[in-house]
Amino acid sequence: MASLLELAEVTVRYGGLNAVDNVSLSVRPGEVCAVIGPNGAGKTTLFNVVTGNAQSTSGRILFRDEEIQRLSPHEIAARGVRRTFQLGALFGELTALENVLAGLHTEIESGLLGLLLGSRRARAAERAATAEARQLLELMEIGHLADRPARELSGGQQRMVEIVRAVASKPRLLLLDEPAVGLAPPMRAHLESVIRSLAKERQTGILVIEHAIELVMNISDRVIVLNYGAKIADAPPAEARANKAVLEAYLGHA
Amino acid sequence: MSGEGRAESRRSASASRPRSGRLIFWLAPLALLPLPLFLNQYQQYVLNLILMYVPVGVGFNVVVGNLGQLAFSNVAFFGLGGYTAGILMAKLGLPWWATVLPAGIMGAVAGCAASVPALRGVRSFSLAIMTLAFGELMRWTYIRSEWLTGGSMGMAVPASDLFGWRLDLESHKFYVFLVLAVAVVIATDRLLRSRVGRAFIAIKDNEVAAAAMGVPTGRYYVLGLAWSGFVVGIGGSMYALLVGHLSPDSFNLIELILEFAIIMVGGLGSLAGSVVGAVVITATPEIFSNFPGFEELIFGLLIVLVILVLPRGLASLLARLHPVFRDRYYEGA
């Protein structure tokens, strides 16, 4: 398996418009790829089509050499793909801890019958998951928020919880949609180190949509630039920054 | 490091919290056991009625409060359970205890049927309308199946016993009902304090995000509605024994609104709320006089009041008093 995620000429057409226009790219395990581009360039749509929340009009999407463009979101997630959402998508009624536990849903081995009968195995699985979730929150230095309902947390805190939720199940592919929005500088630095360690130690492939250029430059192995749904650059950060087409897309014609 | 120390003590603190929650499931029923010695027939009947409404409320709350779906099909499960028990007893001569599980299973089947629209993406008001129509269709079926159900006149449920132990005494029904109600509450509690319960709330709060965590939302719709149908169906079998008579009019819109009152006054999404609601709502008509229409008026006003003033129901008030009333969806470290 050469690449973790591979998009082959993927197009997403809405009405008369190509939200994603014939995009091909690949992400290797342990690679951090930033996805940047002006507003409306199709970045979130690209994420949606990978996670199954949007239907591609044509093209193929392969995850670990398996075609996933026809799978439903939960089936794709079950294969080890996790994401965060642009506008934040925590489960407001659950506590931070319970949100992370929700992220561990696929990892907890408790069958229905075992649950109902209160079997030792089911309870042990639940308890282990709870301990793991608490630990994860501690590692991200938000352990003290564990038992607060998610809707009571501040924007930045919610973002962090959402990221913990996404990485809890040790996904193979992680898609972060503007993770740094609303995060104070110390948190951003923390986020950067988390992303880097996930990529290096767990060989997680990471796609990050981000507008904060500094973050992009710091963490990415490659930068993918979208404009009007099409890929106009796919190169290491320094190269992409100097790319004429990229500059034009952001700044308009000189 | 101080952080670790804090985490340690927090972990042990939360370990003791669930324990107090669990104990009450066993202690409270034990405390109730001697009651039949002090209550007269009528009071015992009301208590039995409350116990019957516990699984009905619990099941309804799982779908409306936890899963967050406007499935107005509860009364269909209730009626189906009741008629299943009644028909098995009247036509096949089965003893009551043998009809409890079949009633639950029929309810579960109906729950699966009710999940079909949800699986097809029917949501919110449309789901409510559809399940309302489904409930009315069921009622029409009871009315039209005279050969089986006695039609609009209803059918009598024969007296039964539990291996020789009479079940026509209110005090005897009490013990059986207590066991069933407690079993339903404990089982549902286990269900909700697990990944299943979390999945329900996740689906309610943000279905897309839930799927993104690998939760097979379709399967959980079916699970939630099937579980609801199951326990409400069991409540239906309790109805058959308690009331001794089944008629289609017992399972109409008015009954549905009573069940709504139970979960709204008690507290949506709260297991404790379902129990509290069952107590409050069932006891209320007995406190007020027996004028036809009065009940409806009171329930209507209660629901209006709750929505405006106490949207999370009585359980939210009680939660401030004692943690056992607080909803938690995990086991504790």
Add this chain to the structure above:
Amino acid sequence: MLMMTPQLVVSGISTGMLYAVVALSMTVVYKATTVVNFGHGDLVMAGAYAAFVFTAGIGLPFVPALVLALGALFLFGLAMQRALIEPILTGPHLSLAMMALAVGNVLRGAARLEWGNETLMLARPYPQTSFLLGPIVLTMDDIVISAVVLLLLLALFVVFHLSPLGKVVQAVFQTQRGAALVGINVRAFHGTMWGTGAALGAAGGALLALNTALTPDMGAWTLVRGFAAMTLGGFGSLYGAVVGGLLLGIMEKLLGFYVSTAFIDITAYVVTIVVLLVRPQGLFGRVAGRSV
């Protein structure tokens, strides 16, 4: 064999007119506030009882009594929306559904307390005759009900399309935010539309009471049929509500005669379930979009 069809269609249209006005009244409320009023059936019932009170109780002739009943329900609908719905409009759908149901419950309880299980009927202000139109029998009921409903529909049409008020209504129906931006008092609009919906429902109730017994439970019957008509015609479509109502009435009669009498009762239930499963937007509704 199919000779009965014209007769069935005609009497189906007559019932369908009732369904149409009820469905229309519910659609007006829905378009104004996107709330499905689960208590609307009980508003229809209240309208019927109001008409009864003003005729049999106070002794007014039919037409003024009807106008008063419509006025009373208009005020009730307006008050209900302002006091109970508007405050929770941005909240969960469940609360809105429950609030509507609860208010309906209160109305029904009050009606039952006052009149219990007495069988009441609204006295017809016209002779109960029938006419023969070729092979078709037309009762006076059919004619009066259809005429009244058509008049109401015509009046609504004129107001909606040709009057300045109608332009305001159209604007708000299209976009509430846009309407607010051009200075329309959208909140007042909500109340007025609920009042209108209640009044229309009351008209349906009064007409229904002409040839059916008044009972506190007629609301549930009406609600389900109103929903069926709305679903068939397409949720949120005013024309759909009318067409759906007429179609429902005709289908009930045709299926009831040619297939089984059961369909007189269950057509509404079956239509609701099937349409929502197979084509949720009905005939004229729009498919709801889903965005991530």
